[in-house]
Amino acid sequence: MQNYLDFEKSVAELELKVNELKLLSNDDQDISFDSNIRELELKTHKALEKIYGSLTPWQKTKVARHPSRPHLKDYLETLFESFIELSGDRRYSNDCAIIGGLAKFNDKSVMVMGHEKGSSTDDRIKHNFGMASPEGYRKAGRLMEIANRFQLPIITIVDTAGAYPGIGAEQRGQSEAIARCTQICLNVRVPLVSLIIGEGGSGGAVALASANKVIMLEHSIYTVASPEASASILWRDSSKASYAANTMKITAQDLIEFGVIDSIISEPVGGAHRDPHKTIIDSGKELQKQLNLLGHLDPEELMISRREKFLAIGRNI
Missing domain, CATH: 4.10.860 (DNA Excision Repair, Uvrb; Chain A)
Structure with missing residues (x-):
């Protein structure tokens, strides 16, 4: 239905x-x-x-959150071959909100990872609705370091409302884990491409999206905080989420103008959830295109271009 x-x-x-x-x-x-x-x-x-x-930005937010949009697991099954999941942060536990591992992408070895929200009720609970804890970001950082060691391109797929804000997560160093993962993103000497497929929420998204190239689906969002949270903070009224979304510049169309992202993938009429397979195939083509653009850069140039990309954000506003 x-x-x-x-x-x-x-x-x-x-x-x-x-x-x-x-x-x-x-x-x-x-x-x-x-x-x-x-x-x-x-x-x-x-x-x-x-x-x-x-669509208004608030309507795009609702589309980005649609439960039938393709998830990370769908991308792994369709675009990648011989996926081998690598689990655990080697400190505390394995966080199922982030899934990652080795795979073949168009016959080339890559490291792929991303947020998984889950599809059924039990699945969503298992993956904590895609909200990662510190161990999730430490796992992601560990996998990036493995990719760096073996000179494997990194593909990250982002779909999260934000990092998990629970007390336990804070006690285990959530902010440090996000910051460290972001630092690793910026310092790896291999091509790093990030694809935002739904919600790109706050530091929980940035930790996986500090990439050489950032791609967004047409109706996805990328934001410092959810519209509801922003409305509560700025206007003390979460019911003003629609107004907040309109003022925050969170859509792919706004962000490509600001230079925050590099390209937009068109979605089928009615959104990605109406034709998930086409959306995933089109995403794969764009991922390959961006990896090809990075192929001529040496490790030092990759790292420098990535840092310059983020330092340049906001300079011309």
């Missing part, structure tokens, strides 16, 4: 009619509703084009 967002009411009504006609067509073979179905499907497509052609 399709999960409709609040601004997709007209689409939901049209698709309900399409499904009803398809059921009637199956029940009565003597009557054909094909022309009616095609007409309604065309109206549905046009309605989606109109809605998704002018």
Whole structure:
């Protein structure tokens, strides 16, 4: 069953009619509703084009959080071969909010890692909704250092509301773990490409996205704090999240203008959740394109260009 967002009411009504006609067509073979179905499907497509052609930042936030958007595991299954998961931070435990390991990407060895939110209720609990603890970021840093040692390109896939804010996480050094992981990102001497597929929330995202090239899906977001949190802090009212989202410049379209990201991957009409496979394939093509652009740089140039990229952010605003 399709999960409709609040601004997709007209689409939901049209698709309900399409499904009803398809059921009637199956029940009565003597009557054909094909022309009616095609007409309604065309109206549905046009309605989606109109809605998704002018989404507000708050609406994009809702799309980025859609439960049916493709997750890290979907990308691993489709784009990567011979994936071998590497677990644990060698200090405390293994954090399932971040999954990473060795894999083949277009027949070349890479280190791939990212946030996994989970799909079912049990899965979401297991992966803590993609909110990583210190051990998750220490694991990510450990895998990056392995990639650096063996000169393997690094691909990170970001989809998190933010790092886990629990008391235990703070006691185990959450801020230090995020800072250390960010430092490792900036210091590795191999190509590092980051793909933001849903939410890119705060330091929890930056720790994996301090890359040579940062890519975003068309309706993903990248933000210093969630719109709800920003509204609570700035206006003491979380109900002003929509207004906060509009003022924070969190969309891919805003961020490419500021030089925070390097490219945007177009999503299917209606969002990535309507055609996950196409979204993943298109993402793979863009990842390969960005890796090719970095292929001519030597280790020192990779590190310098990465640092310069982030130092340059905001200079021309």
